[in-house]
Amino acid sequence: MTRALNFAVVGLGMGGHHCRAIRDAKGANLAAVCDTDKTRLRKTVREYGCTGFERYADLLKDPDIDVVNIVTESGYHTQMGIKAAKAGKHLIVEKPVDVTPAKIKKLDDVVKATGVKCGCIFQSRMENCNIMLRKAIKKGAMGRIIGAHAHLPWFRADSYFEGPHGPWRGTWKLDGGGALMNQGVHTIDLIQWLAGPVESVCGFYDVHNHDIEAEDQTVAILKFESGALGTLYATTCCIPEGAQRVYMYGTKGSFSKHGSNLELYEMGTPAQRKRMMALFGGKKKVDAIGKDPMAVSADGHLLIVEDLVKAIRYDREPVIPISSAKHAVEIACAIYKSARTHKEVKVSR
Numbered sequence: 001m002t003r004a005l006n007f008a009v010v011g012l013g014m015g016g017h018h019c020r021a022i023r024d025a026k027g028a029n030l031a032a033v034c035d036t037d038k039t040r041l042r043k044t045v046r047e048y049g050c051t052g053f054e055r056y057a058d059l060l061k062d063p064d065i066d067v068v069n070i071v072t073e074s075g076y077h078t079q080m081g082i083k084a085a086k087a088g089k090h091l092i093v094e095k096p097v098d099v100t101p102a103k104i105k106k107l108d109d110v111v112k113a114t115g116v117k118c119g120c121i122f123q124s125r126m127e128n129c130n131i132m133l134r135k136a137i138k139k140g141a142m143g144r145i146i147g148a149h150a151h152l153p154w155f156r157a158d159s160y161f162e163g164p165h166g167p168w169r170g171t172w173k174l175d176g177g178g179a180l181m182n183q184g185v186h187t188i189d190l191i192q193w194l195a196g197p198v199e200s201v202c203g204f205y206d207v208h209n210h211d212i213e214a215e216d217q218t219v220a221i222l223k224f225e226s227g228a229l230g231t232l233y234a235t236t237c238c239i240p241e242g243a244q245r246v247y248m249y250g251t252k253g254s255f256s257k258h259g260s261n262l263e264l265y266e267m268g269t270p271a272q273r274k275r276m277m278a279l280f281g282g283k284k285k286v287d288a289i290g291k292d293p294m295a296v297s298a299d300g301h302l303l304i305v306e307d308l309v310k311a312i313r314y315d316r317e318p319v320i321p322i323s324s325a326k327h328a329v330e331i332a333c334a335i336y337k338s339a340r341t342h343k344e345v346k347v348s349r
Ligand SMILES: NC(=O)c1ccc[n+]([C@@H]2O[C@H](COP(=O)([O-])OP(=O)(O)OC[C@H]3O[C@@H](n4cnc5c(N)ncnc54)[C@H](O)[C@@H]3O)[C@@H](O)[C@H]2O)c1
Pocket: 010, 011, 012, 013, 014, 015, 034, 035, 036, 037, 040, 054, 055, 056, 071, 072, 073, 074, 076, 094, 095, 096, 121, 123, 165, 166, 182, 293, 296
């Protein structure tokens, strides 16, 4: 029998979700956690009965650790990921992989050179509804995509940006931005995953109702490589907050989603429409994630952990490699650049 792989989680805010996902995942064992915050570290060690490291360097010296989950502030992901890869550890990296395409490339280069596996987190890609939408689009059920639009009317209280772990949020250096790069990056990734790569963007952003450096509201127009046009809205200012909305239109049909609820599915055969609506339509519950960052389900994380175990065992690419996760950051950075320069910006790939 093959042994379970030993995982270690560094960064114990959202890292708590990683611990739960690893505990419940097949083929994975939560062997250690690491945080410079002693209170978080003690609490997690007590909860999981695993080894605790205050120093990341000590964690990397542990020969029993196979995989390191990097769940620290976004702007630290590359430097910490490179250290882990050079120590021979496989990686799972939280979203966004890092805050600039240049930093992400550095991590990708080292991952390739060392031969370790690196799986990235974009849990929306693990949701059945999104997987089935993508399959239908790929099979041509929508025809040629004409429009892809997304709206994220979220809310974050001032307290989210305060306290010992708040001040990095909404900063350019460590968060890479605000509502768009932190909260909105999932939505950017989802629409580019469904509608294809983005060629150029025009954007506007500003700080509207928080005491932060970067932005709490961004609006952008997207031109996809396919020729489709789209719009994107992301904020953390909405009172009351609402759920993510995605609308896509093609030459043969369209769909719309509100949170995890499929509102409209008008493509494919009548039987396919009925099935999709029966599976994913008619949900009344509003997703709590609109205002509570910790209301994220750990289900997607669990699937990404199990996928990495298989990627290591069978020596294949993880389901979300760096090469696939980086485009969302390329798009976000291009939107910020467009807003600063008042010009349409080509998205580098
Ligand atoms: N997938 C999702 O839905 C989701 C949700 C929330 C956050 N995130 C991502 O998770 C990451 C962390 O976000 P968070 O909200 O948990 O932040 P956080 O500030 O609450 O937690 C980060 C932790 O990392 C620790 N840390 C930093 N440097 C360290 C080091 N060198 N050694 C050991 N510990 C160190 C800090 O002490 C802190 O406890 C970010 O990249 C964020 O974008 C993803």
